[in-house]
Amino acid sequence: MKILLIEDELKLAGFIADALRQSGHVCDHIPDGTKGLEAIMTGDYDLVLLDLMLPSMNGFDVLKNLKSFNKSVGVIILSALNDTENVIKGLDLGAVDYLKKPFDLEELLARVRSAQRRLLNQGTFKLKSEGLTVDLLSREVCRDGKAVLLSNREFALLEYLMTNSNKVLTKSQILEKVWDMNFDPGSNIVEVHLYQLRKKMDRGYAQELIQTVIGRGYIFKGNVVSA
Template identity: 40%
Template sequence: MRVLIIEDEKKAAAYLQKGFAENGFTADTAASGDDGLHLARTENYDLIILDIMLPGRDGWEVLEELRKEGSEVPVIYLSARDAVHDRVRGLELGADDYLVKPFAFSELLARARTILRRGPSRQPERLRADDLEMDLVGHKARREGRPIDLTAKEFILLSLLLRRKGEVLSRTLIAEQVWGINFDSDTNIVDVAIRRLRRKVDDPFERKLIHTVRGAGYVLEAK
């Protein structure tokens, strides 16, 4: 799942990005309303975390523009403005929630997951292929009932492969979805990550699930 964090305070944005990444999300950041609106228009996000006081367009304008254009992406306002009329305004503009700073990240994460579960494009809580199973909420992976110890990036990578099992995913697509970057074709970051993931997911087991499609990318499927 991809999250866009529109926040001009660098430390706050880095804190949020790290927190979401550690919990299985790919998180992009934007430091102004204009940049955030551009990303929201040109990329596909499952959730937007939106500050109000921003350079350029403020958070009110960003959400208003998105809703006018028909975007239904869930939005959580995260702001130091705690007046009742501010909260009401945010909800009336089409925000799905409003959380006042300072906040506990655990609460923000819980609210984000609740919104994603109840939305029209509800995300599955468990993914499965053959004897491999992932619990996205509990952040656990098992194969043949045995736990697999994954890093945060490995968890995101494996969940991407599982969500789109049977589909060949290019290295560029994987890099964009897992690392949130466009990368040079000579970079081997994806190949290295796949090798490490195979050591944990495939090497200890007879049946192999992660396959290389020469010249195209990678696919997860039971053969």
């Protein structure tokens, strides 16, 4: 998943971001409420981890703005405001979960996994196409019964391509969804990872599932079904 962390405690934010990235997620961090709201409105995030006591705009106001603009995104509140009134207020404003500080990082990761299960459309946990099976929760990939070992970034790249099957995706779109917001768009990192992914996925098979569309981008060619 692509996750936005809005948290002004920089040391804590560093620990959280590192844990999320090590678990295979893409994580951007913003320490400010107003800038965080702008990033949610303009970005393509699957989940937001939101502190309540933030500079410039508090977390409750961030949630109110999302609600008023009908912006749909999963939000988990992370806050030291642990009284029942604030928990109810946060959930009523649209948050999917509320985690009280201090918390254990393993508990946070479990809450993120739980949110991921709820956010997956209609209980979709697997993607299948042309003998390829991708389990979005266990992160296991198989093609024709053979395990395909992918790095966290390669898995995120494959998931993005498959959920947009038969659509040409530009390098900019891939960078926005699969890499952090501050990544250098002039880098060849997309090409490098796609080469490695295609080497693992398509080498030795008659049908190439991932293809280059010259001058436009990349495409996953195949009928993808959800299970």
